[in-house]
Amino acid sequence: MRKAFSNLSALLLLVSTILAGCSSNQTSSDAERKEEATKNVKQEITLNALSEPPSLDPALATDTTSGWVIDHLFEGLYTKNKKGEPVLGAASDVKVSDDGKTYTFTIREDAKWSDGDPVTAQDFEYAWKRVLNPETGSAFAFYMYYIKGAEEYNKGKASVDEVGVKALDDKTLQVQLDAPLSYFDKLLTMWTFYPVKKSLVESNKKWAAEAEGYVSNGAYKLTSWKHNSEVVVEKNEHYWNKDEINMEKVTWKMVNDATTYYQMYKTGELDLIQTLPTDVIAQEKDSEEFKIVPYFGTYMFMFNVEKEPFNNPKIRRAFAMAINRKAIVNNITKSGETPAYAFVPYGVNTPDGDFRKVGGTYFKENAKEAKKLLQEGMKEEGWNKLPEVTLMYNTAENNKKVAEAVQEMIKNTLGVKIKLANQEWKTYLETTAQSNFQMARMGWIGIFVDPTVILDYYLGDSPNNRTKWVNGKFDNLMAQAKVEQDETKRFQLLHEAEKVLMADMPFMPVYFYSQNYLTSKKFKGIVYPINRYPDVRWAKKIAD
Structure with a gap:
């Protein structure tokens, strides 16, 4: 009897081990299948800009709607990481003088425009001086007043040559400040300091009015702009850091009525909405999507x-x-x-x-x-x-x-x-x-x-x-x-x-x-900055 019981125990132990092993393998297989399925999911997300962006020209944009799109299209010398901290972007290196007033930036060798042309220090110099040019009429020019000669030029009291921004060569940009500025790196992450392609802007004053001919240097390129309807951007294959960008396509609809865009979210036409209708907040506040x-x-x-x-x-x-x-x-x-x-x-x-x-x-x-x-x-x-x-x-x-x-x-x-x-x-x-x-x-x-x-x-x-x-x-x-x-x-x-x-x-x-949001459970990795609308560069759509 003892021998039979011993044999039975061993058999049960073997079966238990086999079953446990099958369960483990099954769990592993489910995870692997889901991961494999996610690889086949189209990495696309649809947002709601609420209204038409007033301008997609970094020199002229003054509002959060335009900035939301521009931030995905362009990149400055500094950009922001997932934590919202300034990190080098289009620049690969920066040296600061002992007195804290002179910055020398090295533009990345692999920094390119969405048409494949290289981004140069001259593009940055041109873009910043364009913002300061009184004829441009940039409402955000005053953000550059920290730069030597910038305020004087913007107010017509000095020449452009007196502005402390100069391309020393194709890949070296020197910036001189009036005084040391502890948050200069943070300042350079705003769209007013983004570059624009000098040859494009000089040849076409309306370069930023339509998707056709629009060129940017960030994670995405502008592929469609149906005014008062939608803006579409797609991953920029020439972007130096493209391998870190998960989302392939971003669409911004322009739906202003809160009840309408809430229903669009509920039916899956929108993947993320902000500023919920006030009468639905109570019913949504306990949702994991809220x-x-x-x-x-x-x-x-x-x-x-x-x-x-x-x-x-x-x-x-x-x-x-x-x-x-x-x-x-x-x-x-x-x-x-x-x-x-x-x-x-x-x-x-x-x-x-x-x-x-x-x-x-x-x-x-x-x-x-x-x-x-x-x-x-x-x-x-x-x-x-x-x-x-x-x-x-x-x-x-x-x-x-x-x-x-x-x-x-x-x-x-x-x-x-x-x-x-x-x-x-x-x-x-x-x-x-x-x-x-x-x-x-x-x-x-x-x-x-x-x-x-x-x-x-x-x-x-x-x-x-x-x-x-x-x-x-x-x-x-x-x-x-x-x-x-x-x-x-x-x-x-x-x-x-x-x-x-x-x-x-x-x-x-x-x-x-x-700010309140509803975000589809299908997405992970979306960043919600304290002073911008969501950043979806690292977002990933996962399989059901």
Whole structure:
């Protein structure tokens, strides 16, 4: 019996081992099959740009929609890695002088344009000086003012030859700064510093208006642009780092209606959407496809300080104090936004702590005080009745809901009836750039996480400052901060600058952004930067 039992035990052990081995092999085989199947999956993704990109010219783009596409088409001397850190891109090497003011970049030998031609240092020199050329009309030229002679040339006070950007040879670019800049590498990751192909741009002024003839140097090339419908880019076979790029094709649809693009996501026509309809957030927030990420920017309403009634600072402050920001973020946007009582968002680490926490708030919501300020402002202007007010916003469902809420809050708190008007994004940018408004919605996202790039918006000579507000003290503090090498002192100067801005209030902050997304489970490896829309260069579509 003992022998029979022993033999039976051995047999059972053998069977168990065989079964276990089969299970292990089976699991391994499933994984291998899935991996093999993924190799055969078309690496394509469809996103939603919401609207037509106003410009795909790096020198002229000023908005996040255009920037989203451009960031996939071009690459600067530096690019960003998956962690959002600046790393060398089109440059293979950089040397910095002992005084921190001269940078010498070596352009990669294998850096090429999407048509196969080599990218040269001359292309970079040409592109940057083109941005600075007053005739170009670049609204972001001021980001280059750190460069020696750049501001003077842009303002017509110096020649182009005095700008501290020079190609020493085909692969060597020298850049001279007015003063050392600790975040110069981060600055160079923004699209304003991308190269353009000199021979192409000089031969065709409309080179960036259509897909045909468009040439870029980044991970993708532009293959189709059906205006107001879709933009398509495909992997650039000439890109030096193409082996690291997983996604072969990216399509941006242009669907502005939130209900429509949400349904398109649900039916698989879109693989990723941002800014969900507010009425679906509650049902989606527990989904593994739902994501909320911080977004380094501020949602606001600008005041035109040269148009009645917002020529009066007390009336501007009255409007700012009259709305309920918590009600807006809790009942309308519902995506983790933070009520804003200043301009610079949370998220900037300083030697003293978070910049926003250190700076605190600059006003409080107070209906009684708002009414008092309104009456004082009207009395100062000699008005018995407030001039008619129109609030403008760019067409989008959530913008409409916020505008309607503000309209109702102003009416209930101040007894002022305001009208609403909306325009499509490209037209809206043109209208507000001409300061053809009284009160208008705007969002400002930092190109990197630093107070400077937020506060720069309201510089007196910034083309982005649509409010007509100019304050010499503010401009001077900002100028001092940009050359200050002591970080503690630099942040102190930036706090002082924000204090000046908030005392005059040429705008009313509403909330600090966060961004919500729905992303199909079919994709992995998508990067969600704090100051850009998703980067899909490393995304991968996996087999079901």
